[in-house]
Amino acid sequence: MQKIFTNDTNSPMYVRGQMIPPGEQVMLEVPDEAAPLAAAPLPTLAELVALELKKPVPELVAGFAATGDDALDMMAALEGQADKPRTTLLTALADERIRRADAKLTSDPL
Incomplete structure (x- = not known):
C-alpha cells in the first residue's frame, strides 16, 4: 500500500x-496495517479462585501468604458451597483470617 x-x-x-x-x-x-489483535479478557477473581480450589489443601495453604483478603473470603465461600467441602481447608482459611486480623491489631499503633 x-x-x-x-x-x-x-x-x-x-x-x-x-x-x-x-x-x-x-x-x-x-x-498494510494488520487488524489489531483482540486482547484476551483477563480472568475474574472468581475464575482464578475456582482454579486455585482445584489444588490440594497443603498447596493452597502454602499459598495463603500471597493471597489477598478478598480471594481468601471468596475461597471460603466457594468451598463452603461445594458438594463435599473440605473442612481442613475451611479451618485453615478461618485460621489465616484470624492470624491476619491479629497481625493487623498488634501492628496498629494506638
Missing part, C-alpha cells in the same frame, strides 16, 4: 529509510 508523507518541519525527516526534505511530500510503500 502506498502512503503520502509530508514534511512540514524545517529539518529533513526520515521515513522508512528515505529522507524527505523540508516542505516536500513523498509517496512511499508501506505494509
Whole structure:
C-alpha cells in the first residue's frame, strides 16, 4: 500500500529509510496495517479462585501468604458451597483470617 508523507518541519525527516526534505511530500510503500489483535479478557477473581480450589489443601495453604483478603473470603465461600467441602481447608482459611486480623491489631499503633 502506498502512503503520502509530508514534511512540514524545517529539518529533513526520515521515513522508512528515505529522507524527505523540508516542505516536500513523498509517496512511499508501506505494509498494510494488520487488524489489531483482540486482547484476551483477563480472568475474574472468581475464575482464578475456582482454579486455585482445584489444588490440594497443603498447596493452597502454602499459598495463603500471597493471597489477598478478598480471594481468601471468596475461597471460603466457594468451598463452603461445594458438594463435599473440605473442612481442613475451611479451618485453615478461618485460621489465616484470624492470624491476619491479629497481625493487623498488634501492628496498629494506638
